[in-house]
Amino acid sequence: MKHLIPEFEKMKERFPAGFEPSLVLPCLHRIQKDRGYVADEDIDGLVAYLGVPRIQVEEVLSYYTMLRREGIGRTHLQICRNIACSMRGAEGVIDHACKRLGVKPGGTTADGKFTLSTVECLGSCGTAPVMMVNDAYHENLTLAELDRLIGELVVEERAGEKK
Amino acid sequence: MPGRKLIMNFEVTPTSHTLEAYRARGGYQTLEKALAMEPADITKEVTASGLLGHGGAAFPVGRKWGVMKPNPGEIHYLCANADEGEPGTFKDRWILENAPHLLVESMLITSYALGVRHAFVYIRGEFDLPYRRIQGAIDEAYAAGLLGRPQANGFTLDIVVYRGAGSYVCGEASGLITSIEGRKPYPRNRPPRLTVRGLFQKPTVINNVESLANITGIIRMGAEEFRKVGTPKSPGTQLISISGHIAKPGVYEVEYGYPWAKFLDEDCGGMLHGAKMKCVVPGGISTKVLTRAEIEPLNLSHESVNPAGSGLGSGGMIAIAEGTCMVRFLQVLLRFYHHESCGQCTPCREGMGWMHKIIDRIVAGKGVPEDIERLYAISHANDGTTICGMGDAAGYATVGILNKYRDEFEYFIQNKRSKFDGRLECLA
Numbered sequence: 001m002k003h004l005i006p007e008f009e010k011m012k013e014r015f016p017a018g019f020e021p022s023l024v025l026p027c028l029h030r031i032q033k034d035r036g037y038v039a040d041e042d043i044d045g046l047v048a049y050l051g052v053p054r055i056q057v058e059e060v061l062s063y064y065t066m067l068r069r070e071g072i073g074r075t076h077l078q079i080c081r082n083i084a085c086s087m088r089g090a091e092g093v094i095d096h097a098c099k100r101l102g103v104k105p106g107g108t109t110a111d112g113k114f115t116l117s118t119v120e121c122l123g124s125c126g127t128a129p130v131m132m133v134n135d136a137y138h139e140n141l142t143l144a145e146l147d148r149l150i151g152e153l154v155v156e157e158r159a160g161e162k163k
Numbered sequence: 164m165p166g167r168k169l170i171m172n173f174e175v176t177p178t179s180h181t182l183e184a185y186r187a188r189g190g191y192q193t194l195e196k197a198l199a200m201e202p203a204d205i206t207k208e209v210t211a212s213g214l215l216g217h218g219g220a221a222f223p224v225g226r227k228w229g230v231m232k233p234n235p236g237e238i239h240y241l242c243a244n245a246d247e248g249e250p251g252t253f254k255d256r257w258i259l260e261n262a263p264h265l266l267v268e269s270m271l272i273t274s275y276a277l278g279v280r281h282a283f284v285y286i287r288g289e290f291d292l293p294y295r296r297i298q299g300a301i302d303e304a305y306a307a308g309l310l311g312r313p314q315a316n317g318f319t320l321d322i323v324v325y326r327g328a329g330s331y332v333c334g335e336a337s338g339l340i341t342s343i344e345g346r347k348p349y350p351r352n353r354p355p356r357l358t359v360r361g362l363f364q365k366p367t368v369i370n371n372v373e374s375l376a377n378i379t380g381i382i383r384m385g386a387e388e389f390r391k392v393g394t395p396k397s398p399g400t401q402l403i404s405i406s407g408h409i410a411k412p413g414v415y416e417v418e419y420g421y422p423w424a425k426f427l428d429e430d431c432g433g434m435l436h437g438a439k440m441k442c443v444v445p446g447g448i449s450t451k452v453l454t455r456a457e458i459e460p461l462n463l464s465h466e467s468v469n470p471a472g473s474g475l476g477s478g479g480m481i482a483i484a485e486g487t488c489m490v491r492f493l494q495v496l497l498r499f500y501h502h503e504s505c506g507q508c509t510p511c512r513e514g515m516g517w518m519h520k521i522i523d524r525i526v527a528g529k530g531v532p533e534d535i536e537r538l539y540a541i542s543h544a545n546d547g548t549t550i551c552g553m554g555d556a557a558g559y560a561t562v563g564i565l566n567k568y569r570d571e572f573e574y575f576i577q578n579k580r581s582k583f584d585g586r587l588e589c590l591a
């Protein structure tokens with residue numbers, strides 16, 4: 001975490017004075033982007049850096065669904081299961097993704113390539129069903145498109161492994 | 164086209180969101196006009212415009228601002244609510260992606276009116292392009308000296324974009340504030356109102372992105388001209404994001420007073436695969452469903468929709484085709500509310516859990532006839548007994564569906580299967 005402190009200092013500049021506690025969430029976001037999850041030592045570091053109570057960091061971490069205490073697969077597939085997406089076939093998409101990857105929602109493939117999650121409304125209901133691949137939205141998803149995407153990601157992984 | 168446009172009134176191109184394009188459309192000229200006005204006169208103009216909030220509750224924007232009564236030398240904050248978490252709603256995203264400078268200019272004008280030195284945009288954590296667009300616009304505004312530097316009359320504003328991390332209650336105004344304070348986003352009891360004691364105990368105005376986006380137009384046109392759009396009781400327009408079993412889903416700017424059925428049948432291309440319409444969720448899942456017959460005589464304005472027992476809410480409209488199983492429909496909603504309850508209030512925390520269990524049981528074919536009354540009883544017990552509006556909202560949605568489609572629940576419990584085939588999709 002320590003190597004991120006210069007970045008945190010820059011973030012701090014944008015906030016009004018006295019807003020140090022507000023940095024908890026943005027710092028955790030940044031740490032997770034760096035490591036893939038938030039480790040014990042990150043919490044220690046953040047508590048020391050921001051001077052906030054440890055419980056505050058722990059509470060924030062455990063409350064928000066986007067923050068993690070453990071690593072996940074290299075590609076995170078998150079499929080919306082809320083109403084507008086379900087009305088446009090999300091349930092079938094989720095089933096298909098589970099079968100194709102051999103995992104249940106929340107699970108990671110044995111090779112550590114994929115984690116599959118279901119999520120609530122992504123604010124993209126007009127282009128349902130919707131899936132996030134890491135940070136990016138894939139809208140109007142079909143089963144064929146899902147297969148194509150997973151296939152492509154597998155190929156990318158293999159290319160990455162060879163390098 | 165469903166009436167005149169105030170926000171989606173330009174052609175979207177790959178560069179129409181930039182500062183250059185916004186300036187070419189007359190952008191930031193209204194800011195100059197505003198900075199030459201007395202701050203209190205801006206609030207007066209907004210109050211006179213009759214602008215109603217677009218976050219869900221349709222609260223008059225001017226009245227909220229009026230509570231703040233900025234005192235020189237004191238600290239006040241402004242937050243734009245870009246959490247957009249109400250299922251069915253995706254219209255603020257249109258503004259963030261396509262007209263981010265309209266929001267920035269509006270936040271500058273609002274902050275000047277309210278004596279704000281630091282403002283925030285609270286954006287949901289999943290939004291990636293909308294985040295990059297609004298942050299990009301803010302960066303451009305800094306580089307152009309519109310932010311972070313004193314303007315001609317000395318007024319200075321800084322805007323911070325704050326990203327959420329996947330929680331529905333962060334969209335609730337006090338939950339949003341607690342989130343920015345760096346704690347878990349528990350909503351707060353009121354009073355005190357947030358305009359009296361908000362972010363870090365300082366007076367804070369929180370408005371929805373679309374509400375704020377209207378400010379520039381109101382100051383440019385003047386309240387009188389603004390009121391010529393829409394109806395006397397619902398001035399202006401509303402962005403309606405429509406999804407579900409509709410042929411042409413998307414975001415539409417609708418002038419208040421436009422006939423509802425015409426909007427669905429003509430502007431939105433009617434139902435998917437030529438299906439028949441069963442009912443509509445008018446404005447986010449927390450508003451009560453209305454049947455096709457009920458909406459037939461209505462127009463899209465608060466004074467038309469509210470007496471029918473529902474509301475335009477967040478503009479998140481969902482069209483539902485005949486043959487859709489409303490038991491399964493409610494199951495998805497209750498699973499969502501249960502998942503998102505922050506757990507602070509007993510009626511919401513326990514009630515959502517019970518309702519979710521009951522509906523799961525019904526769908527599993529293990530429901531008992533008393534379950535329907537239990538769903539009613541829990542909904543009623545939540546009404547007005549919780550800290551934030553989520554407890555009530557879940558109850559309204561449930562009662563709305565039970566009242567109209569009780570037969571489907573009875574059928575499911577009796578026959579251990581859906582009256583239809585348990586489908587949520589609309590097949591060709």
Ligand SMILES: Cc1cc2nc3c(=O)[nH]c(=O)nc-3n(C[C@H](O)[C@H](O)[C@H](O)COP(=O)(O)O)c2cc1C
Nearest residue numbers: 216217218244246247248334335336370371374552
């Ligand atoms: C559970 C819950 C979730 C909410 N989510 C949002 C949201 O995502 N966006 C929003 O603008 N308002 C949301 N609201 C409404 C806000 O509390 C608040 O009324 C609104 O942002 C005020 O803006 P307005 O007056 O401009 O409409 C939510 C309310 C509740 C009870």
Ligand code: SF4
Nearest residue numbers: 505507508511549551
């Ligand atoms: S009503 Fe529910 S979501 Fe709102 S504060 Fe209470 S427990 Fe939390």
Ligand code: FES
Nearest residue numbers: 080085122124125
């Ligand atoms: S319901 Fe899936 S994006 Fe809204």
